[in-house]
Each structure stands twice: as structure tokens, then as C-alpha cells.
Amino acid sequence: MPIPIFDPFHAPGGALKRLPLLKAAVAFIATVCLCLCGLLYLQLEQSRRYDLESARVASANLTRAMAQQAQDTFLQTDLVLASLADWMQIDGFGPALQPRLQTTFSRRVQSLEQLHGLFLFDKHGQWVVTSFKSLHRGPGIADREYFTFHQQNASLIAHIGPAIRSRQNGEWIIPVSRRLNDQDGNFQGVLLAGIKMSYFDKFFKSFSLDDKGEMVLALSNGTLLARRPFDEAKIGRSLAQEPIFQHESQSMTSGNVTIRSAVDGVLRLYDHQHLQAYPLVVTAAMSEEAILAGWHDRAFKSILIVALVVLGICLFGWVFLRQVRNSERIEADLRKAQEALELIATHDSLTGLANRRLFERALDIEFGRGARQRSPLSLVMVDIDFFKRYNDTYGHVAGDHCLAEVAKVLKSCCHRKADLAVRYGGEEFAVLLPDTNLHGAMALAEQIRQRVIDTHITHSGSPIGYLTVSLGCYAFVPSSLDSIEVFIQRADAALYQAKHGGRNRVAALSTEGGPDPLERSDR
Structure with missing residues (x-):
């Protein structure tokens, strides 16, 4: 029955056990590091969501501005066409009136920045009057989409057709036209206003947009009218099969969605809005890379700081744990020495029996x-x-x-x-x-x-x-x-x-x- 001598490393009676300091220290250091990483993740995730939400608000504001500008542009043009159409509906556009019409056309074009020109064609598609002083004499415009539309439709409301090159000077224009009837309601000709595509290009460039962003003006059927960045090869192209346009057609008058482009693989935040008065839709897209550029910079700095803090904690913990191990090793050696001393003090060295x-x-x-x-x-x-x-x-x-x-x-x-x-x-x-x-x-x-x-x-x-x-x-x-x-x-x-x-x-x-x-x- 061994009777131990006093052990200074244990509480008297053995009621209290020594805390596992090494495990507690490891658990504490790991918990602190995990908490720091967790807080960093929550902060970065919250910041990311805030940046994306801010981008959605900015994108919505951008599309509203685009829609308002487009509507004002087409409304002003439509009002000019409506007033001229009413005048010619009453007085006609015979040879005697043509000099006066040419002067009026010219003044109206000068008063509206967006107008490329005003054109009047007879029922055969031949040139009658233009806002230009020299009248273009060509084969006519009977093959144009807007002329065919008015020939086949009795509606007197304005018609916006696909973008075309002007036969007057080759400039890209967006045609806005109205049908002209005689007193009996028979088709008499077409009055056309050409809106300069460069006008929308200039307007689009007034907004701050990243290099991978897009701004689009299109017909409701998906036909592209104007775009930033300008790409002549895409003018007139149908966007009906594009994922973003399908989303636009399924949604209400406005909305946003994040879609990865099938053309260049860029993830963009798209926002669109349909014009109330005209069959047009505007779309603005900002690349997620540009939206989160500031976030990535902040995230890198935050991660670097937290990584340095965690590294410092780990280094301190490593030194501390080494000290704990050394202390435990010294304590174990002392305990072994104590046990040896106890054995020497309480047992006979020859027989191993108690003394x-x-x-x-x-x-x-x-x-x-x-x-x-x-x-x-x-x-x-x-x-x-x-x-x-x-x-x-x-x-x-x-x-x-x-x-x-x-x-x-x-x-x-x-x-x-x-x-x-x-x-x-x-x-x-x-x-x-x-x-x-x-x-x-x-x-x-x-x-x-x-x-x-x-x-x-x-x-x-x-x-x-x-x-x-x-x-x-x-x-x-x-x-x-x-x-x-x-x-x-x-x-x-x-x-x-x-x-x-x-x-x-x-x-x-x-x-x-x-x-x-x-x-x-x-x-």
C-alpha cells in the first residue's frame, strides 16, 4: 500500500484537477482566429452586397435617364412630324408649296439637335422635299422598311423603323415616319425624320461606364438601334434570342438581372426599361468586375490585415505553446524525480519493499x-x-x-x-x-x-x-x-x-x- 509524499503539483485531496493548459491554449487561439476570419467574412459579404445593391440602384437610375432621354428625343421628333403632317394634310405639298416646305424643314432640323434631316416622299417613294438645299435625286425609297410599312398600314401614328444609312450623306440614322393621306384617306406619301445615331452615341458617352459595360437602345422586337460601345456590325441585329432580351420580354416595364454574356463570358448586371409612349427599350449593363473593383481592393487590404493579425496570434501562440510544452516537460521531469525520491525515501533499495x-x-x-x-x-x-x-x-x-x-x-x-x-x-x-x-x-x-x-x-x-x-x-x-x-x-x-x-x-x-x-x- 504505497503512501505518496506531498505532491506540490496537485491540490491537496485531489479534488481539484489541473487544467489542460496546452489544449485550452490551442482551443483559445483557434477560436480567436476563427472569430476574426468569421467577422472578416461577414464584413466582406455585407460590403459586397452593399456594392451590388448600390450598383443596382445606379443601374436603375441610368436606365431611367436613358429612357427619359430617348422618350423626349422621339417625342420632340414626333411632334415636329405631327405638325408638318397636319399642315400638309390640309394644304398638300404641290410644287408651289415645296420651296416653303423646304425652308420649314430646314428650320425645324436646325431647332432640334437630334435631327439629321426631314424628308418628304410621294406615294411612289420618290423624293419631294428635304431639309437639305440640294434635293437628292435617286431611285427613291420604295424599298425601305418604313415606306412599305406605311403603304400597308392605314395608321397615322409615328413609326420607328430599324436604323439605316441615309441616302443623302451615308450617315447612320434612326427613321421616324408618318403616313400622309389625301382628303379621301388614300395613301399619299411618307414624311420622314431621321434621328442621328451619333446623337445617342454622344448621350451614352456622357455617362461614366466601365470598359466592359454596355448601353443599348432597341426596338421592342429586339432590333438594335444604338449601342455603346458603337459597333457598326451589330446595328440592325436582332437581340430577341439573347438571354437578357428574353428576360426583358418576360419581365414588366423595368427590372434588373445578372447574366453571363454568351459572347464574351463577362458577368454583367443588366437593367432595362420600356418606353411608355413608343415601342422601344433601353438597356444598361455594368460588368460585375467593375462593380466590385472597389470591393476587391478593400477585401484585399482587409484580408491582408487580418492575415497579419492571425499570423501574429499564431506566432505568439506558437511561442506560448512551446513555453507550455517546456513547462510541462520540466514538470514531468520534476514529477519523475519526485516519484524517484519518494521511492527512495519510502522503499528499500535492495528488496523493493517498503521501508x-x-x-x-x-x-x-x-x-x-x-x-x-x-x-x-x-x-x-x-x-x-x-x-x-x-x-x-x-x-x-x-x-x-x-x-x-x-x-x-x-x-x-x-x-x-x-x-x-x-x-x-x-x-x-x-x-x-x-x-x-x-x-x-x-x-x-x-x-x-x-x-x-x-x-x-x-x-x-x-x-x-x-x-x-x-x-x-x-x-x-x-x-x-x-x-x-x-x-x-x-x-x-x-x-x-x-x-x-x-x-x-x-x-x-x-x-x-x-x-x-x-x-x-x-x-
């Missing part, structure tokens, strides 16, 4: 426990027979070996943790047996005596030729008035009786102090 110091402490503890619980306490004193003769015959080295063999027998017979085998001094041993009465002690003593004989250690100085031991037993229920010294003396007296009675035997002393009538020996 008298540990024996006395154990006696003190068991006396107190026995008194509290009213449980018996037994002591067996063991002495090697004729050990001086053994030393004189075989030498002290053999004597030490003999002591070690007897100690092994005592250890093997002590089956309970509470049993304590002790080297009491020289060739004398003791076995302390808590919760054991006299009969139990004698049974154990007899087992020890027989096993020593079974080791067959030759002893020429012994009458039987082998090593034997004598054992004395004493047992009683201790009280607060009993003395430890008396307890040992009575067990020692029983040992004396065993030796005086011929050795190689077990003797016991009764609680009254007299010899027990039971003595076991090998006679």
Missing part, C-alpha cells in the same frame, strides 16, 4: 481508520532463520540475493492493495494487514513460510538444509488509547516465540498478550 519510514506512516493511518471503523488490524513479523550463518557461509552477495528472494515471496503473497510488505531491518521483514483478523494473518504467514521453503534456497547452516523463516502474528481492533509501539512489540514477541520454539514456524500472540495455542511448524 520503516513508510511502515510507520501506514501504521499511523491504519490505526486511525481501524479505530473509526472498528475493523481488525494484523501484523506479521518475519525473520530469516540462521541468516548470519548463511552470510558467513555464502558471503554477503549471496546474502543480498537471499533477502531479495524472500522479498519476492512476501510480495507474491500480498494480494490486496492495502497489504504492505516491509523490510523492517537486516534479515527481518513485516507484513501489515488491514481488515484482517488473527486467523487470516496466520493463514498468510503459513503461506509465506511454505513458499520460502519451496524456493529451495540451499542453506547448509540450517538443520533441514534449506532456507526457512520464522513468523510471529498479532491482531487486534485498535482504539484511540492503543500504542503503535506496543502493537509492534507484541508481534515481535510472537516472532520471538516462533524462533524460541525451534524456528521455521508461525506463532501468534493473543489480544490479551499471551501466546496463541495454535502454532504451525514444519516438524
Whole structure:
């Protein structure tokens, strides 16, 4: 029954356990780093959503401005055409009136920045009057889409056709035309106003847009009228099959969506709006790369700062953990040294049994426990027979070996943790047996005596030729008035009786102090 000496690294009584500092430090450092990364992620995600939402608002404002400008442009042009059409509906456009019409056309074009020119064609598509001083004389415009439209439709409202090149000077224009009828409602000709495409190009360029952004003016059927950046090859192209235009056609008058372009693979935020008065739609697109350019810059700086902070924490944690490991290693070494010192202080170095110091402490503890619980306490004193003769015959080295063999027998017979085998001094041993009465002690003593004989250690100085031991037993229920010294003396007296009675035997002393009538020996 080992009785540990005081351990400065453990709380008295063992009620409080030392905190696992290394694991706690690792968990704390990991938690701090994860919290920093989590906060960074939340902040960046919130910032990203804010930038995207701001871009949606800006895109919506841009499309509203585009739609308003387009509507004002076409409305002004339409009003000019309507007033001229009403005039010619009444007065006609005979040769006498043509000089006056040419002057009026010219003044109207000069008053509106967006107008390329005004043109009047008869029912055969031939040139009648233009805003230009020199009248273009060509094959006519009977093949033009707007002329065919008015020939086949009796509607007098303005018609906006696909963009064309002016046959007057080759400039790209967007045709806005009206049908002219005679007094009887028969088709009489077409009045055309050409809106300069360069006007919209200039208007589009007035907005700040990234290099990968787009601004589009198109007919409701998807025919492209004007675009930024300008690409002549795409003018007149149908956008009906483009994902963005399909989304526009499915949505209401306005809306936005983020779509990856099938042409260049660029992810863009598209916003569109349909004009209320005319079959037109405007679209503005900003690349997500440009929208998030500022966010990417802030994110890089934030990530760099947090990474440096995390690196600093990790470096500090690494140094701290090394110190903790070193402290634990030093503590472990101290504990091992303490255990070694405890073993040296409480155990015999030759036999490995408990020494008298540990024996006395154990006696003190068991006396107190026995008194509290009213449980018996037994002591067996063991002495090697004729050990001086053994030393004189075989030498002290053999004597030490003999002591070690007897100690092994005592250890093997002590089956309970509470049993304590002790080297009491020289060739004398003791076995302390808590919760054991006299009969139990004698049974154990007899087992020890027989096993020593079974080791067959030759002893020429012994009458039987082998090593034997004598054992004395004493047992009683201790009280607060009993003395430890008396307890040992009575067990020692029983040992004396065993030796005086011929050795190689077990003797016991009764609680009254007299010899027990039971003595076991090998006679």
C-alpha cells in the first residue's frame, strides 16, 4: 500500500484537477482566429452586397435617364412630324408649296439637335422635299422598311423603323415616319425624320461606364438601334434570342438581372426599361468586375490585415505553446524525480519493499481508520532463520540475493492493495494487514513460510538444509488509547516465540498478550 509524499503539483485531496493548459491554449487561439476570419467574412459579404445593391440602384437610375432621354428625343421628333403632317394634310405639298416646305424643314432640323434631316416622299417613294438645299435625286425609297410599312398600314401614328444609312450623306440614322393621306384617306406619301445615331452615341458617352459595360437602345422586337460601345456590325441585329432580351420580354416595364454574356463570358448586371409612349427599350449593363473593383481592393487590404493579425496570434501562440510544452516537460521531469525520491525515501533499495519510514506512516493511518471503523488490524513479523550463518557461509552477495528472494515471496503473497510488505531491518521483514483478523494473518504467514521453503534456497547452516523463516502474528481492533509501539512489540514477541520454539514456524500472540495455542511448524 504505497503512501505518496506531498505532491506540490496537485491540490491537496485531489479534488481539484489541473487544467489542460496546452489544449485550452490551442482551443483559445483557434477560436480567436476563427472569430476574426468569421467577422472578416461577414464584413466582406455585407460590403459586397452593399456594392451590388448600390450598383443596382445606379443601374436603375441610368436606365431611367436613358429612357427619359430617348422618350423626349422621339417625342420632340414626333411632334415636329405631327405638325408638318397636319399642315400638309390640309394644304398638300404641290410644287408651289415645296420651296416653303423646304425652308420649314430646314428650320425645324436646325431647332432640334437630334435631327439629321426631314424628308418628304410621294406615294411612289420618290423624293419631294428635304431639309437639305440640294434635293437628292435617286431611285427613291420604295424599298425601305418604313415606306412599305406605311403603304400597308392605314395608321397615322409615328413609326420607328430599324436604323439605316441615309441616302443623302451615308450617315447612320434612326427613321421616324408618318403616313400622309389625301382628303379621301388614300395613301399619299411618307414624311420622314431621321434621328442621328451619333446623337445617342454622344448621350451614352456622357455617362461614366466601365470598359466592359454596355448601353443599348432597341426596338421592342429586339432590333438594335444604338449601342455603346458603337459597333457598326451589330446595328440592325436582332437581340430577341439573347438571354437578357428574353428576360426583358418576360419581365414588366423595368427590372434588373445578372447574366453571363454568351459572347464574351463577362458577368454583367443588366437593367432595362420600356418606353411608355413608343415601342422601344433601353438597356444598361455594368460588368460585375467593375462593380466590385472597389470591393476587391478593400477585401484585399482587409484580408491582408487580418492575415497579419492571425499570423501574429499564431506566432505568439506558437511561442506560448512551446513555453507550455517546456513547462510541462520540466514538470514531468520534476514529477519523475519526485516519484524517484519518494521511492527512495519510502522503499528499500535492495528488496523493493517498503521501508520503516513508510511502515510507520501506514501504521499511523491504519490505526486511525481501524479505530473509526472498528475493523481488525494484523501484523506479521518475519525473520530469516540462521541468516548470519548463511552470510558467513555464502558471503554477503549471496546474502543480498537471499533477502531479495524472500522479498519476492512476501510480495507474491500480498494480494490486496492495502497489504504492505516491509523490510523492517537486516534479515527481518513485516507484513501489515488491514481488515484482517488473527486467523487470516496466520493463514498468510503459513503461506509465506511454505513458499520460502519451496524456493529451495540451499542453506547448509540450517538443520533441514534449506532456507526457512520464522513468523510471529498479532491482531487486534485498535482504539484511540492503543500504542503503535506496543502493537509492534507484541508481534515481535510472537516472532520471538516462533524462533524460541525451534524456528521455521508461525506463532501468534493473543489480544490479551499471551501466546496463541495454535502454532504451525514444519516438524
